[in-house]
Amino acid sequence: MSEGRLIVLSGPSGVGKDTVLHALFSREPRLRYSISYTTRPPRPGEVDGVSYTFVDEQTFRRLEEEGEFLETAVVHGNHYGTSKRRVEAMLARGDHVILKIDVQGAAAVRERLPEAIFIFLLPPSLEVLRQRLRDRGTDDDDAIARRDADAVREMAEAERYDHHVVNDSVEDAVGRILDIVEASCGANAG
Numbered sequence: 001m002s003e004g005r006l007i008v009l010s011g012p013s014g015v016g017k018d019t020v021l022h023a024l025f026s027r028e029p030r031l032r033y034s035i036s037y038t039t040r041p042p043r044p045g046e047v048d049g050v051s052y053t054f055v056d057e058q059t060f061r062r063l064e065e066e067g068e069f070l071e072t073a074v075v076h077g078n079h080y081g082t083s084k085r086r087v088e089a090m091l092a093r094g095d096h097v098i099l100k101i102d103v104q105g106a107a108a109v110r111e112r113l114p115e116a117i118f119i120f121l122l123p124p125s126l127e128v129l130r131q132r133l134r135d136r137g138t139d140d141d142d143a144i145a146r147r148d149a150d151a152v153r154e155m156a157e158a159e160r161y162d163h164h165v166v167n168d169s170v171e172d173a174v175g176r177i178l179d180i181v182e183a184s185c186g187a188n189a190g
Contacts (some may be wrong), residue, residue: 004095005185006087006113010106011121012151014133016167017100020121023174031181032095034087037063040078043138071101071108076146080105096185103157110160117184119177120161124168126151
């Protein structure tokens with residue numbers, strides 16, 4: 001069995017990464033998701049070990065010192081990290097692994113694994129993104145303003161990605177991502 005490919009998906013907060021990923025995995029069960037570690041508290045509906053592996057900062061720092069992470073980043077004041085061990089095991093089985101990480105983490109992965117497929121998910125417009133953040137109802141006005149400023153900075157990094165997908169409709173975005181994966185991975189993608 002051939003080794004799988006690593007796919008990096010980034011985009012600003014509120015662009016719909018989780019919604020797109022959920023639809024993507026329901027359409028293509030051979031894709032695997034790497035569950036990141038985070039120090040942020042779970043949002044309503046998130047499950048430890050499914051959404052993220054939730055740890056305190058002390059545990060995160062210990063894992064980082066032990067070399068557990070492929071990449072780490074601090075986003076909105078919280079630590080995030082991708083387990084190198086988990087990713088390597090899935091790739092060795094021939095799975096295509098998707099990482100949902102921010103632009104900092106993607107830059108770190110690009111240095112270590114430039115052959116990965118880098119996809120940036122964009123909103124139809126900044127105003128649509130701002131409305132999605134407000135509609136989500138998980139952040140106060142200060143957090144929304146911080147996420148908005150971060151979104152502008154993150155979208156400036158989109159040019160460093162191999163592929164850009166506008167999330168104007170979840171179904172269309174999923175179709176475009178599956179086309180990219182199939183073209184990049186050949187017959188093994190689906």
